[in-house]
Amino acid sequence: MSFRRHGEGTCPPSPAPGRKAGGFCVVRRGAKGLSAQTAKGVGLWYDNGVMMLINLFCSLLAVLVTLGPVRALGLPRWGVVLAGVALVGLAQQTLAHRAFGASLLSPDALPLPLVALFLWGTAFLLSAGGLTVAWLGLRLCHVAVSGWWPLALGAAVGAFVVWMGVRTPPVREREVILPGLPAEAEGLRVAVLADIHVDRWRGRAWCERLVGRVNGARPDLILFTGDQADGPLALRRGDLEPLGGLRAPEGAFLITGNHEHYFETEAYLRFYEGLGIRVLDGRTATVRGLGLMGLPDRRSLTRLGDDALRLRGLREALPRGAFPVLLVHKPGIAPEADALGVGLQLSGHTHGGQVPGVALAIRHFNGGFVRGWYTLPRGMRLFVAPGSGVWLGFPYRLYPSEITVLTLRGGVAAGGAKKEKS
Numbered sequence: 001m002s003f004r005r006h007g008e009g010t011c012p013p014s015p016a017p018g019r020k021a022g023g024f025c026v027v028r029r030g031a032k033g034l035s036a037q038t039a040k041g042v043g044l045w046y047d048n049g050v051m052m053l054i055n056l057f058c059s060l061l062a063v064l065v066t067l068g069p070v071r072a073l074g075l076p077r078w079g080v081v082l083a084g085v086a087l088v089g090l091a092q093q094t095l096a097h098r099a100f101g102a103s104l105l106s107p108d109a110l111p112l113p114l115v116a117l118f119l120w121g122t123a124f125l126l127s128a129g130g131l132t133v134a135w136l137g138l139r140l141c142h143v144a145v146s147g148w149w150p151l152a153l154g155a156a157v158g159a160f161v162v163w164m165g166v167r168t169p170p171v172r173e174r175e176v177i178l179p180g181l182p183a184e185a186e187g188l189r190v191a192v193l194a195d196i197h198v199d200r201w202r203g204r205a206w207c208e209r210l211v212g213r214v215n216g217a218r219p220d221l222i223l224f225t226g227d228q229a230d231g232p233l234a235l236r237r238g239d240l241e242p243l244g245g246l247r248a249p250e251g252a253f254l255i256t257g258n259h260e261h262y263f264e265t266e267a268y269l270r271f272y273e274g275l276g277i278r279v280l281d282g283r284t285a286t287v288r289g290l291g292l293m294g295l296p297d298r299r300s301l302t303r304l305g306d307d308a309l310r311l312r313g314l315r316e317a318l319p320r321g322a323f324p325v326l327l328v329h330k331p332g333i334a335p336e337a338d339a340l341g342v343g344l345q346l347s348g349h350t351h352g353g354q355v356p357g358v359a360l361a362i363r364h365f366n367g368g369f370v371r372g373w374y375t376l377p378r379g380m381r382l383f384v385a386p387g388s389g390v391w392l393g394f395p396y397r398l399y400p401s402e403i404t405v406l407t408l409r410g411g412v413a414a415g416g417a418k419k420e421k422s
C-alpha cells in the first residue's frame with residue numbers, strides 16, 4: 001500500500017517490543033502440534049469462568065429440551081436417552097477446546113466442522129431452550145403443539161445467527177455532519193473496519209472478499225478500530241495478508257482492541273506495518289486537516305496509567321487547527337473525549353450488541369453506548385461501528401455486521417446529548 005506523507009507525532013510511545021501486554025503473562029500451551037498462545041489471566045477467566053458457565057447452562061437446557069419436546073416426539077426410551085446424550089454433548093464446546101489444549105480465544109485445534117457444529121449447537125440449545133419454555137407454557141394451557149416446533153425453529157434460528165456472524169458483510173454508506181470540519185476534509189470517504197476478528201473460520205478467502213468490497217467502495221482513508229484477529233500470528237499470517245491489498249489515497253491506520261492484547265501484540269503490530277497499515281496506538285497523524293489520535297485499548301494501559309490522561313496527551317500533541325478525531329476500541333471514554341474538544345470518536349467492540357437481550361449487558365459495560373451515532377453534550381459525534389466480524393467465542397448476531405463507509409460533511413452543530421437513529 002502506498003501512502004501520502006502525513007504530519008505525525010507520538011505521545012507517549014507505544015509499549016516497548018517484547019514487553020508483556022496489559023499485565024497479563026503470555027503463556028504457551030501445547031495443542032496437538034499447534035503453538036496456541038493465550039494470555040494466562042484472560043484464558044483462565046474465560047475458560048474456567050464465563051465459558052464453563054455457558055457450558056453448564058447449555059447442558060441444563062439440553063436436559064430441558066430432552067425431557068420436553070424430544071420426549072414428546074414419541075421416540076422409544078433408548079431413542080430419548082440417545083438424543084439427550086447427543087444434546088448434552090453439543091453443549092460441551094469449552095471442554096472440547098480445552099481437551100485439545102486450546103481455548104475459544106483461539107479455536108485452532110479442533111477440526112473446523114467440529115468448531116462449527118459446537119457453535120451451532122450452543123446457539124441451537126439457547127434458542128430451543130427458550131422455545132421449550134414457551135412450548136411448556138402452551139402445553140400447560142392445553143394447546144396441542146408438536147415437539148418438532150421448538151426443535152426445528154431452534155435449529156433454524158441457531159443456523160441463522162451463526163451465519164449472520166460469519167458472513168461477509170455488505171458495505172453501508174453513512175454520512176456525518178461535523179461542525180468545524182476543515183474544508184480540505186469535506187466529502188472525505190472513510191472506511192471504518194471494526195472488529196473484523198479474522199480467525200480460522202473467516203480466514204484468507206473471507207479477508208479477500210472483505211478487501212474487495214472495501215476497495216470497491218473507493219474510500220479515501222481506511223481506519224481499523226481494533227480486534228483485527230484471533231489466534232497466534234503464525235496461524236493468522238496467511239489469513240491476514242490480503243489486507244495488504246487495501247487501497248486508499250490517504251492510507252490505512254490501525255489501533256489495538258482488547259483481542260490484540262491476548263496474543264503477540266508487538267509481533268502483530270510489526271506485521272501490520274509490513275502490510276502498509278500504520279499503527280496509531282499512542283500516536284497522532286494528520287490527514288487532510290483531520291488530527292487522528294489512536295488510543296490503545298485500555299487493557300494495554302493497565303500498567304501505563306490512566307487512559308484519560310493519555311488521551312489528554314494525544315489531544316495536546318495535535319497540531320493547532322487540526323480537527324480532532326479519536327480512534328479508540330471501546331466507546332466508554334466518549335464523555336472524556338467530548339470534554340477535551342474531540343470532534344469525532346470512532347469505536348467498535350460491541351458488535352452492535354449482537355442479539356437482543358445480550359445487547360443490554362453490552363450497553364451496560366460500555367458506558368451506555370452500543371451501536372450507531374451519539375451526540376455528546378459538547379457536540380462530539382460518537383460512532384460505535386456495528387463491526388464487520390465477530391469473535392468465535394460468541395459468534396451470534398441479529399444486529400447485522402457491515403463495512404462502514406462514512407462521508408464527512410461540514411455543517412451546523414446538532415447540540416444536546418442524545419442517541420440518534422443508527
Ligand SMILES: [Fe+2]
Pocket residue numbers: 227257258259329348349350
Ligand atoms: Fe473488542
